[in-house]
Amino acid sequence: MLDSIATWMRQKTGLAVPTVSTTEEAKKILRTNYVIVMGFLDTLEGSDTKELDAASKLHADISFYKTDNADVARLFRIDPQIKPPALVMLKWEAANRIHVGFDGQFTKSEISDFVSTNNFQSTKPEISDSVSTNNAPSVITFTVDDASRVLGNPLWLFSTNHSLELISTFEEAAKAFRDKLVFVYAETDGTDFGLGADLAFQFGLPEGSPRVVALMANGGTYLYHGEMTFDGIKTFAEEFLEDNLSIHSVQISKSALRLPSDSH
Known part of the structure; x- marks a missing residue:
């Protein structure tokens, strides 16, 4: 049921991938337990953004974000010295958050294949000391x-x-x-x-x-x-x-x- 609703929601909103502009926004996102895909782009307009937007619509259950801020990219374990575009998936295995880097062509199909291949969790995540929700709203x-x-x-x-x-x-x-x-x-x-x-x-x-x-x-x-x-x-x-x-x-x-x- 949730998959159907999530797909409907993605189609309903037709939204582009949200932009993370500040480290404060990034830290808020990192306090969640969700599977996250972050794209580090040299510009928020253009073909790379379109490819990321298109790939995100194939995975309504995944939280996609993009940024052109090197400090934000660093928080998501993306080396800011790497020439954009770059992509990373953050997911949970047991109680630990791990980072999986993308090394394919920055296209809708290859991004989607990367997400499909890596979108799994061995167990339900627990809140870890390094990702606390103590400051999150109730x-x-x-x-x-x-x-x-x-x-x-x-x-x-x-x-x-x-x-x-x-x-x-x-x-x-x-x-x-x-x-x-x-x-x-x-x-x-x-x-x-x-x-x-x-x-x-x-x-x-x-x-x-x-x-x-x-x-x-x-x-x-x-x-x-x-x-x-x-x-x-x-x-x-x-x-x-x-x-x-x-x-x-x-x-x-x-x-x-x-x-x-x-x-x-």
Whole structure:
């Protein structure tokens, strides 16, 4: 289910690969547990950028970035003395992040083959001392820029931006699970291309009231069925960690996934 949604999201946004301009942005990205592909380019316009953009659209589940900043490249273990273009994949094996360098032709097909060949993890990554999320926000707000990157996270709140008390409650519950779970808030009445509302539709969520949803690693989706309180959401998250979501939730059928190509 998540693969289908991720592919839909990439097609929906049609976005170019995000640019990382500063070392502060780079360090924020490196605090995540995601598989990352970073391209070091001599210019952010031109054929190399187009090839990287095209390759990224074939891998909606991977976070692609680009930079022309040598200091940023250095943080991703790219030797800034190397003549661009250069490319590296950061992934996890056991609890360690490793860097895999690309040595092919900088074309859509060869970049895509490189990503496909190296996109695997031997075990689920754990937070390591060198990549801490202590300074990360307890709740990530779903945006166009982070669309493909955050889809795999487990707990989501779909709500309007007027539900300030509920959003605050969701954030408080999230603080109790720092370094254990990532909570994501998707605004359903925002101006960000209507993606929050569209994503709720793709998940097969009922319209109307705010919803809290859990996404399982196997693609299953569970809708929280209880009061929107700190204790209720906290208990739901605990049940997620215990793999016991049937108590206060109802599973959303995979058949509910709808991907209308002509919407918006």
